[in-house]
Amino acid sequence: MVNNWLRRPWPCYCALCGGHAAGPLDLCDGCADELPWLLHPCMRCGVPLPAPSAVPCGGCLQRPPRFQHCFSPLCYQSPAAELVAALKFHGNLSAGNLLGELLAHHLREQPAATMVEALVPIPLHWRRRWQRGFNQSEVLADVVRRRLRLPVAHGLLRRSRHTTPQQQLDAAARARNLRQAFTVPRAVAGRHLALIDDVATTGATAEAAADALLIAGAASVQLWCVTRTPL
Secondary structure (H helix, E strand, O other), X not given: OHHHHHOOOXXXXXXXXXXXOOOOOOOOHXXXXXXXXXXXXXXXXXXXXXXXXXXXXXXXXXXXXOOXXXXXXXXXXXXXXXXXXXXXXXXXXXXHHHHHHHHHHHHOOOHHHHHOOEEEEOOOOHHHHHHHOOOHHHHHHHHHHHHHOOOEOOOOOEEOOOOOOHHHOOHHHHHHHOOOOEEOOOOOOOOEXXXXXXXXXXXXXXXXXXXXXXXXXXXXXXXXXXXXXXX
C-alpha cells in the first residue's frame, strides 16, 4: 500500500536498464521477461531440472538434503547474477530490495512456505561482516519480513569460525570447509524455520546451517534463496 502510494508522484526506474518501471517492482516489462526464471525446480533441493518431475532429483534420492524444501524464483544466470553481485559486493540496496521482492512474491505461491515461523539469515563471520559492512542475507530477509509478516530471528544462528570463501572451492571442499562452522546459541526446539540466502550453488552452506538448527531441536528447516545455480 505504501509503496504503491509512493510510486504515484515520482517516476520509478528499472534496476536493470534504467527505463520506466510501471509495475509494483523496480523492473520494466522487458527486463522482467529476460530474467532467468527457475521453471522446473527439484521438489526437494530446488536445483533447476530440464523438465517438470513428480519425484526429487537423483541427488536427493541418493542423499536428501537436511533442509526440507528449497524455494527459489531465479537461476543464477545473467542478469540475476549481476543483481546479486550489485547487492553483495557493492551494497546496492535497490538491487537487494528487488531481489527480496521477487523472493517474497515467489514464496506466496508455495503452500509449504506457510508453515515457517521465523526467518534465519545465513550469517557471516564477524570478520567478513566487518569488511563488507553488512550481510546481504539480512537485507533480503528484511524485505521478506515486511512482505510475508514473518519475524527475523537475528542471532539464532552464528558463524562460529572464519572459512575460505565458497566460490574458490569445489563441491567436496565446500562441504569440508563448512563442517561445524555454525552454532545455535538460542533455543530453537520445535520451531519451523527458513534460512535466507542470496545464492545456493551446491547447497553446502544451507546443509551445514540446517544441520546445526536440526541438531539443536528445530522441527523443520527450509531454504529460501533468491537464485539457484544449475548443475
